[in-house]
């Protein structure tokens with residue numbers, strides 16, 4: 387399983403959020419503390435962030451381990467943002483190995499990450515995929531379960547679902563259809579939505595902002611564990627939790 391993080395708050399450098407913390411995402415790439423599936427996260431990484439007034443985020447993704455990319459350390463030192471979503475990847479067997487399969491996935495203002503796996507890929511998703519217009523499948527960035535899940539979430543968003551509901555519904559439907567693990571992160575630069583569905587998830591809110599992450603970045607106070615099968619939403623300094631919905635009837 388990968389590790390991922392979303393942050394919303396005062397402007398910080400990518401390095402201060404991702405590299406500097408004692409147990410931050412950088413270190414989680416080789417020494418995660420709470421990872422239950424897989425050991426290290428060396429199959430690529432990705433960072434998405436919003437610069438200035440631009441509503442469309444920048445993305446930096448690579449197929450190499452985050453620690454092996456010296457250029458990233460330099461870019462991270464001088465790039466600042468009020469909203470960042472990043473992931474380090476441990477590829478599920480048989481999934482695409484290149485950078486196009488690394489989170490975050492994006493469309494317009496959205497950034498999306500999936501920590502988990504769809505069981506029985508790809509046969510198990512025939513039914514889920516059939517519920518999508520062919521154009522969405524052709525737009526998938528890579529032949530990887532996470533990209534299909536992003537297509538499902540984006541479809542729900544474009545039908546007007548609120549971000550937390552879109553993630554929750556996609557997680558519930560995919561769980562019912564295929565089994566697997568569905569920890570999602572989603573942001574549009576103004577709010578964060580997340581699901582805890584099969585793996586660990588934590589959040590911490592303070593005067594500077596809110597972080598939602600697979601595991602705590604440090605041993606400081608204020609980290610809360612999100613219960614299983616929960617949707618988390620964060621905006622305007624407030625964090626709210628609610629249970630996942632039931633799957634839609636035709637998804638099983």
Ligand code: GLN
Nearest residue numbers: 387388476478481501502
């Ligand atoms: N299944 C996804 C992939 O192969 C996510 C992997 C993960 O969470 N480790 O990239």
